[in-house]
Amino acid sequence: MLEAIRRLLQQLGGALVFYTIVPLPSAWPLDFQRIARWAPWIGLLVGVLLAGTNFLLLQIPLSSFLRGVLVLVVWIAITGGLHLDGAIDTADGLAVPDPARRLAVMSDSRTGAYGAIAAIVLILLKVGAIADLSSPQACSVLILAPIWGRWGQLVAIARYPYLKAEGKGAFHRCSLQLPQDLWPSLLLLAAIGIIPVWLGPDRWVSHLGQFALGSILSWSVGAWFYRRLRGMTGDSYGAIVEWTEALLTCCLSIAIH
Template identity: 50%
Template sequence: MQYWRKFQAALIFYTCLPLNPQGTLDFRGIALYAPLIGALIGGAIACLDFGLGLLKPTPDFIYLRSLLTILLGLLITGGLHLDGAMDTADGLAVTDPQRRLEVMADSNTGAFGAMAAIAILLLKVFALASISNHRLWILASIWAWARWGQLRAIMAYPYLKATGKGKFHQEDLHHWQVWLVAILLTISNLAIGYVYNSFAFAINLTAICFGLAWLMGAWFHRQLGGHTGDTYGAIVEWTEALSLVAIAFL
């Protein structure tokens, strides 16, 4: 029951699904469930993608199909992570390191935040449109690994604010849990690769997602000296976008 309540809390925090659980929910440590929710979101948008492909399986429809797929993911999360990526871009655009957190906390979107959002969405749509095989597998895996990158950053790096929307994520979270999730995601990819007789692709997919999820968290930490709730969202969005681009090149 405790795990189910935590999962419900994670669904409420990370998505806009119309849930109405009974009682008070504890949001501490819900980041542990973020990769699972990512896999569910990736699977949901992949189902839409598959359905649209059956409805109109023509090459000229692939870009609109990919756009609608990506937009559904944005709808499910309510733009939670994209908003963080936009705020992070605005903060990094400031040359004075002392003002970056102040700019990131500003609810007004600046030019760099808008450009970051456009770049992320364009990369996702055009990269997905360039991928013809295993789209369901790829979307579910990337969306899960992107949130593992967020989970690792929460555990590995300091939180830059005394309080904030991401501070409570570090509570009730342990290093072994982070790596257990990574192992489970790796095993899942390898098992799917075995079923589809695409073991080499499974290894490549895992390496790309793991590498980018790790690097994005490390890069933002190097730029800012730690993380905030906004950079957690930025890790998710940029890992998704760049992973799709890397897979498209394969």
């Protein structure tokens, strides 16, 4: 039992270090194998931090736009821009008509026009959606979006082949063990679906709709990238997270109104 707990803490520490910039003590042992299964739980942590930031900013007399910008800055900072960088590289790769050259373009550290456009669109979508989250209750949207974004990533890792023998995301695919590595995240999603039962019939129906929308987007975004790329890379994993987050945040902010 103690050994299992020790391994769990090592994997959680590895997931935290890989997916965020949240610091851990230097003596904390890290295990980066199979950390993808904890990605939605990292999304929960990111979401709670974002919701808390949004709630605190709501107590300050700021314009909605400025509040949205500040929350997004925290959002990007927490992850170190990891997923946004992947979305940028993926957009540059998809702009290349020749599939044989896409991986080389995606590996290029230089940002092209399409990557810059993708980054601008993602930023505008998120800032606009966050600016509409003007009530404390709407902060739940900021918790759900990072969870579903990373669930979409986990599904893509499990379902689709990896395109490169090496790469920053290759170890996710190689070390993932199915179906057991899906259970931690399925338990989290089950909790998200069950909790609204105690909120009353009116809130329950609303949260059920949010759950359904998150499920659809997290699957369909990954499927779309697979159809275009015929496989996955570390960059496309990041793109799945970013686009799922952005689309879900926008849709839920519209639904709340």
